[in-house]
Every structure is written in structure tokens, then in C-alpha cells.
Amino acid sequence: MKRHSPLLTLLLAGAFGLCVAPFYWLAMAATQENSDVFSWPPKLLPGGHLMENLQGLQDSIGLTRVLFNTALVAGVQTAGAVVVSVLAGYAFAKFEFRGRNLFFVLLLSTLVLPDTVMLIPIFEMMMKLGLIDSYQSVILPGLVTPFGIFLMRQSLRSMPDELLDAARVDGAGELRVLWRIVIPVNRPVIAALALFVFLGGWNQFVWPLIALRSPDMYTLPVATATLQGLVTTNYAQVLLAAAIAAIPVMALFLVLQRQFISGLLAGATKE
Amino acid sequence: MSLAPSEHAPAAAPAGRGTIDQTGRTRTGRRRLLTPTSVPYLLIMPAVLGFAIFKAYPIVASLWISLTTGNGADRHFTGLDNYQRLLHDPLFWTALKNTALILVVQVPLMLGLALLVALGLNSTKVWLRPLWRLGVFVPSLTGLVAAGVMFSVILNRDAGLLNWVLSLFGIDRVNWLGSPFWARIGVVLVITWHYTGYNAVIYLAGLQGIPQELYEAAKVDGAGPIRRFVSITVPQLRPILLLTVVLSTIGTLQLFDEPYVLTGGGPDNSTLTVTMYLYNNGFKYFDFGYASALAYALALIVAVLGLLQVRLMGERK
Numbered sequence: 001m002k003r004h005s006p007l008l009t010l011l012l013a014g015a016f017g018l019c020v021a022p023f024y025w026l027a028m029a030a031t032q033e034n035s036d037v038f039s040w041p042p043k044l045l046p047g048g049h050l051m052e053n054l055q056g057l058q059d060s061i062g063l064t065r066v067l068f069n070t071a072l073v074a075g076v077q078t079a080g081a082v083v084v085s086v087l088a089g090y091a092f093a094k095f096e097f098r099g100r101n102l103f104f105v106l107l108l109s110t111l112v113l114p115d116t117v118m119l120i121p122i123f124e125m126m127m128k129l130g131l132i133d134s135y136q137s138v139i140l141p142g143l144v145t146p147f148g149i150f151l152m153r154q155s156l157r158s159m160p161d162e163l164l165d166a167a168r169v170d171g172a173g174e175l176r177v178l179w180r181i182v183i184p185v186n187r188p189v190i191a192a193l194a195l196f197v198f199l200g201g202w203n204q205f206v207w208p209l210i211a212l213r214s215p216d217m218y219t220l221p222v223a224t225a226t227l228q229g230l231v232t233t234n235y236a237q238v239l240l241a242a243a244i245a246a247i248p249v250m251a252l253f254l255v256l257q258r259q260f261i262s263g264l265l266a267g268a269t270k271e
Numbered sequence: 272m273s274l275a276p277s278e279h280a281p282a283a284a285p286a287g288r289g290t291i292d293q294t295g296r297t298r299t300g301r302r303r304l305l306t307p308t309s310v311p312y313l314l315i316m317p318a319v320l321g322f323a324i325f326k327a328y329p330i331v332a333s334l335w336i337s338l339t340t341g342n343g344a345d346r347h348f349t350g351l352d353n354y355q356r357l358l359h360d361p362l363f364w365t366a367l368k369n370t371a372l373i374l375v376v377q378v379p380l381m382l383g384l385a386l387l388v389a390l391g392l393n394s395t396k397v398w399l400r401p402l403w404r405l406g407v408f409v410p411s412l413t414g415l416v417a418a419g420v421m422f423s424v425i426l427n428r429d430a431g432l433l434n435w436v437l438s439l440f441g442i443d444r445v446n447w448l449g450s451p452f453w454a455r456i457g458v459v460l461v462i463t464w465h466y467t468g469y470n471a472v473i474y475l476a477g478l479q480g481i482p483q484e485l486y487e488a489a490k491v492d493g494a495g496p497i498r499r500f501v502s503i504t505v506p507q508l509r510p511i512l513l514l515t516v517v518l519s520t521i522g523t524l525q526l527f528d529e530p531y532v533l534t535g536g537g538p539d540n541s542t543l544t545v546t547m548y549l550y551n552n553g554f555k556y557f558d559f560g561y562a563s564a565l566a567y568a569l570a571l572i573v574a575v576l577g578l579l580q581v582r583l584m585g586e587r588k
Binding site for chain 1: 312319324325326336388392397399410412414416417429464517521524562563566573574577
């Protein structure tokens, strides 16, 4: 009964190709000499200049330092945002308290407000605190993610109350209930949330571009963009930087794709 | 003391810790903090703090700043001057027009494609489905800067990959990014490449949530594939369609990274967006008052468009 339609398969393979082909080209271009990036026809096979380009990136932007900055910022942001979201999501999903609905609505309403509205006051705040050009300035604003709190609330709501009450009756304190039951049961959604936040933190651009001043503090997207702005841009290096930025995210996604997609779907379908 | 320190050391505990929890169980002092009424407040405390500092305060402060001119200690109230200026600023209107053009072309194109891809991915007649799903989702993982840098070379007029592929079909080189018209198309192409798969996966989830019986009943009644799509799929997907339309609209209105990296707003300001103009005013010319007015104008446009979309596509049951 299940007959395959070659035409439909072909069409989807075409869509797949359009999505993936640029990455293939990127990987190849990143191994060329700068002058070969713009050869016609484009070079579609590995070029053998990978190490040279890596060294070039190390000299021009301090690749290892920049990667460390990016990983630190994204990592701390992820850990913090997940903790904040799980705690608040649990409270919104499973407790009655005064002001619950009001605060939840306030929180959600900021989802539709463009982030750009907040840029200038946050910049001034960081200036006053002397935090411009520090890790804190980039990390702190990312710790509260209304989306994360929303996602956790949606997912925790579907957890049976009996499960929690049973643990409480058995004498578990609230922290233990959270740690031993809520978190393990919801591990897939938490993993998805962590991926979302990490992705956002790793790729964020506008705010770090504003908040960071010294090349030593740059994250990879900022460093990449400044590299491209130079008069004599070495495109092989810029493209290598773009490829390097993509690698950890892709790897994480491949490992955790099941959680990632189901998390995405949880946010999209549960109203 | 050493036997049950926490039970017998109330004097050392800060105020509020002495409450005995309602079940009357003996607990350590640390747990006493967690009474049934205090638990939810403690749980939301980090979120409330962060929200107050990094969302609520900036939203209000931004409105105030938009009514002032000057920076730091020099700042003084000028009422609606910034908004007046905005109305008469040709560059603002250019940026708004560019953003609107990209929005009107890009969002329907992308969501239409995404729906087609999702329908394909949902069909049981397709071989290797998980692989295609993975592939179309991958672009949305890439950072905007990485994607922008990548496409600034792919769209190169003389030696870019895209023009080379087109040349295989006998199509002349297109001056992507170099001419006002094609630069806009170029930006649209890149955003569409970036987010179509993401939206397709969201639609796929929606499609899989539609009860199969509906389709079977319709088939029994003699409805063809197009009829089934119009009468079952679209209405069932409406909430998700609405979600993606609103999210894409918000995203496109805030467009910054791609044009910043791809074109820097050029040529001839043809890809200057509102957010980019805001950035220039705020962080190149340090005119915070005017930049804040731009931010609020943008927020207003987002809010109005969002409400309109919810009105038009939402409710109606």
C-alpha cells in the first residue's frame, strides 16, 4: 500500500540540495587560497589551504580567544537561562499564587516587543555600571528568556499533579521534588530549551556588537563581521570563520535533534 | 548542638526561617525557607528580577529617552520633537519602505514554500523523509552573520556560486547586491533560505496533529486532494499559520544582521532597514533620543500589524 512517489522524493531532495549546497561550497571555499575563492568557475573541491587559513585567523582575530569568549558567553547564558526558566516555569505551571496571571501576561507581552526597544537603556545601564566591554554585559540580558519560561510552563503543565503530590506525601521537600521528579521527567524539553538558548547565545550579533569594544573580547560573529569590513578582506579566512561558527551548532543539533525538534514542536503546538 | 543544629538554632537564622511547614515534618533550617506559600515566589524570583531589570525598566526608559535630546548629564526633555523629526526624515521613510517591501515579498514567499515542503515531508509516499527534514532545518541553525558572510560571496557578481549555476542554464550574470533592485532580492533570497525549513518543521508538527479521520471522512465523501487541503488542512493549521505569520512579521520588521553583513544598507540605501537606521543613529551618531523614537515607532508598527493579523486570521470560528 505504501508506494513511494519518485517525483515527490525528487522535489524534496531538491529542496534539501538548495539548503545544504551552500554549506558544501562554504566548506570547500574555506580551504582555498584567498585568490581562489573568487575563481570562475568556483572551486568545488578541497583546496589544501585549511591550516594556513586557520593560522591567518589566529593572527588576525585571535581565533582561540574569540572561540573561548563565544563558548563562555553562550555556555553561561544557557546554564543561567535554563535554571531561571525551569524555576519560573514550574511555579507558573504548578502553583497558585497572587499575581501569577498578571506577571505571566506581562512576561509574554515582551515577546512581541522588538528587542531593539531595549537596546539603548540597557547600553546606558551597562555604561553606568562600567560593564561595557565585559562578559557580564553580554551574558546578563540573555538570562531571562520569556520564551523559555513559556516553553517550560507549557511542558510542566502536562505533568500529572499526582506524581508531585505522591513525592510530597513521601516527605520530599520542594527542592527534592524539583530535582528528583520535575527535572528528570522533563529532560527532553529542558534539553531542547538548552539548545535554543545556546543557539541564540552562540549566534547573537547586535548586542555583542554594541557592548564589546576590544578585539580581545569579541565573540565569533562580531569578529567575523569586523573581518569582513576590512579594506583588504581575506575572504578565505572570513568564510572559514563562518564555517567554524556553524560547526558546534550543527554537531550539537545532530546529537540532540530528536529533543530539539520535539521541543520546537512543543512550543508550536500546545496553545 | 551537634545532634540537631538546625532545629535548635532559631536565633542564628534570619527572619522568616522559623516557620514550621504545614505538614509539621522536621526539616533542616535550609528547607524552612520553603513554606508552601513562599515556594512559588522564590521560584519566580530570578525571573522577576531579570524581567524588571532587562525588560520592564528598559521599555519604560526607552519611552522616556525618546522624549529627550542629548546624552548622559546633558539630556533634556523635548517632548515630541524626535517624533516630529521622524515624520519628516526621508531616510526613515526609505528605511520603512525597504523594510515593508522585503516584508511583503519575503514572508508570503517563505511561508508558502514552507507549507509546500511541510506537505511533502508529511507524505508517506516520500522515501528518506528524516534526511530531507534534517537538511531543510539545518540553515536555520546558522548564525545570521555566518549566513550573511557566506552569501556575500555566493552572490558576488563576477565569481559567485549563484551566478555560476545560473550561467550553466545560459542566464547572464546578475548584479546581486550591486544594484538597488537586485540587492533587495538578494536579501530576500538569503532570509528565505535561512528560515523556510524552520517554518516547514513547525508546519509539519501542525500537519501531524490533524486527525487522520477527517481526511478519511472527506475521501469517503468524494473530496479531492485540493478540496481536502482547502477544507481540512488550512482551517486546522490556522493557529500555527497565524503564529508563523506574526513571528515572521516581527522578525522581518527587525531585520538587521543580514543587510548589515550583506550590503551595509546599500547600494544607495536600498537595503537600509529601520533597525539598521536605529543602530546608526544610536551607536554611530550617539543620538539616543532619536534612536529611541525610532525604536518606539517600530514597536508601534509591530504591535499594529500583529493585532491586525490576529484579527484577520485569528478568531473567526
